[in-house]
Amino acid sequence: MSAYAIAFILLGAFAGGFVNGLAGTGTALFALGFLLVALDPISAVAVVTLMSVATGMMGLWEVRAALKVNVARLMRFILPGLLGVPLGILALAHINADLLKLVIAALLVLYGGFFSFRANLPRFERRTPVLDSGVGLTGGILGGMAGLSGALPTIWCSTRPWPKAETRAVLQPYNVAVLSLTAAMLWHRGAYDSATLTAFVIALPVSFLSARIGLLVFRRVSDNLFRRILVGLSLLLGLGLLLDAIW
Template sequence: MTAQTILFLALGAAAGGFINGLAGTGTALFALGFYLLVLDPLTAVAIVATMSALTGLQGLWVVRQAIFANIPRLLRFLVPGVIGVPLGVMLLASIDARTLRLAISGMLIFYGVYFGFRAALPAFERRTPVWDGLIGFVGGVGGGAASVSGAIPAMWLSLRPWPKGEVRAVLQPYNFVLLGMTAGLLAWNGAFDAQALTALAVTVPAGLAVAQVGIFTFRRLSDTGFRRLLILLCLAMGIGILVQELL
């Protein structure tokens, strides 16, 4: 492995680890661009999924109390999401993943622009168990079909005026489980060859270390500041997906 390869892997791990520690989502958006410069697409996706799941363990520990206090809420998102992942993989044979990613990109950009620069954030307070389950399912399908599992849930959760720990107590374990499933499926299909294992030896320690910086920043954000961060992250994800698909 060349010094240039190690540099790009480390930069991707640092970018992805920071945003995972900060927001609990968005790892692929910030890391994948670096990885694709030095790895083939399958290996790059496998590395991102694995690194995101492993760095996400630290974020799970940070919000563990909020997770255990709101397990029924989490399961409303998580169980349908788990069901949606294999369905999304099956749909790959009959849909155009690029078109789906462009459609999701447009939604994210519109949402981020509309809400991200308003003085008052939206506040959708009433309980919506059916909608929560539907959002979780759609996120799972999007993850299986187009590797964008966190996009729709992030949009939905940023509408809720919950404390930041409660928002993250849904988003972090949701992404952890779905990305863990993705990494497992890729491992089953032989994605982790010698090159991938070497890349993991570089990316995982770097990602874990820099994620602590993101967690440090998260702890100092207000509840409103975290919600605004999620909305602006949706905008960044939308632009990132659009650029990836048009290049």
């Protein structure tokens, strides 16, 4: 592997690890562009998926106390999400994934763009168990179809005025669970060859270090600022998808 390729792998690892440490989601958004310079698309996705799971474990430890606050709410996201991944893979043969990405991108840009420049964020306070499960299922389906498992849960959680640890205690384990299943499916399909695993080993130490830095920043932001970070990530994710489609 050339020094040029290694440099881009390390840049992607740093960017993806930092945002995972800060927000508990968004690794692929910040890492994939760098890794695609060095690796083929399947290998890049495989590395980012494993990297998201590995750095996500650090985030789970950070919010270990908040994970116990509302286990039932967390399961309403995770269990439908795991069911949705294979459904999304099956649906991929019947739905245009590129068109789907454009629709999701437009939703993310509209939501993120609108609330990024408003003084007040949305405050959806009442319990919504059915909607929670629907968001979890849809996120899993989008993950299986287009690798977008975190898009809708990020929007949904940013509308809830939960403490930042509770918000992260939904997003982080949801992403770890869904992406672990995705990684297992990629492994079954033979995506993790020697070159891919080599790239992952190169990326892992840097992603751990940058995730640690992101966690230090997470501890210092307020609950309201954390919600704004999620809104900003929604906007960036949407813009990234739009640019990818145009390119």
